[in-house]
Amino acid sequence: MKTPYINIYSVLKLNRLIVLTAIVCALLSSTFSLWMAFTTNKNALNSAFAINTDGSIIPLKLVSQKENFTVEALAHLEQFHNYFYNIDASNYERNLKKALWLGNSSVDNLYRQKKADGVYNRLLQYSLVQKVLNIDSNLNEEHGTYSFMTTTIFEINRGVITDTYELVSTGNLIMVDRNFPNNPHGLLITDYFENTLKKIQNENRKK
Numbered sequence: 001m002k003t004p005y006i007n008i009y010s011v012l013k014l015n016r017l018i019v020l021t022a023i024v025c026a027l028l029s030s031t032f033s034l035w036m037a038f039t040t041n042k043n044a045l046n047s048a049f050a051i052n053t054d055g056s057i058i059p060l061k062l063v064s065q066k067e068n069f070t071v072e073a074l075a076h077l078e079q080f081h082n083y084f085y086n087i088d089a090s091n092y093e094r095n096l097k098k099a100l101w102l103g104n105s106s107v108d109n110l111y112r113q114k115k116a117d118g119v120y121n122r123l124l125q126y127s128l129v130q131k132v133l134n135i136d137s138n139l140n141e142e143h144g145t146y147s148f149m150t151t152t153i154f155e156i157n158r159g160v161i162t163d164t165y166e167l168v169s170t171g172n173l174i175m176v177d178r179n180f181p182n183n184p185h186g187l188l189i190t191d192y193f194e195n196t197l198k199k200i201q202n203e204n205r206k207k
Helices: 008-046 062-085 092-100 105-116 119-125 202-206
Strands: 047-051 057-061 129-142 145-157 162-175 187-200
Touching: 062 092, 062 105, 062 129, 062 145, 062 162, 062 187, 092 105, 105 119, 105 187
Parallel strands: none
Antiparallel strands: 047 057, 129 145, 145 162, 162 187
């Protein structure tokens, strides 16, 4: 008895069905893998992990990280403005050296400009005392970029005369490696600029 021939069209149809099934399965598998990778990455960005004393893993939410960043950023700005503006003839070199660790070339350029203008020479010549009274900083986040505006109130004691000034400065903050004790907060001031400087009447300030 002869074996009947298989219809070639049936074979091609079956092969096409197998190929389409394989392609659909591959697409579904790839889609699932991409979704899993996206979900894992999102969870990783929203959480960090620490090891507890008993060896267990503790999840730390991104909200806590942002809160910690705000605290460190404000502390960094206060430290910088204290070093840069709280100076006198005996400490200005030491304080300015510390301040330069906390900012990039924009801070260094401002320092060099002040030096060229004779600001520090007058500090030595007339034994001036520049004392910071208050530092108030505001942070703003936009698309992952942090900017700040700081209002610094300081006074300059010229012996018999003491004048009070209000300085408004702006800039950005970026994260860098911590460097203790030079840069303990791991932040760097960029695009630093002194916007306005005005003299405050002492009688108004006392009110």
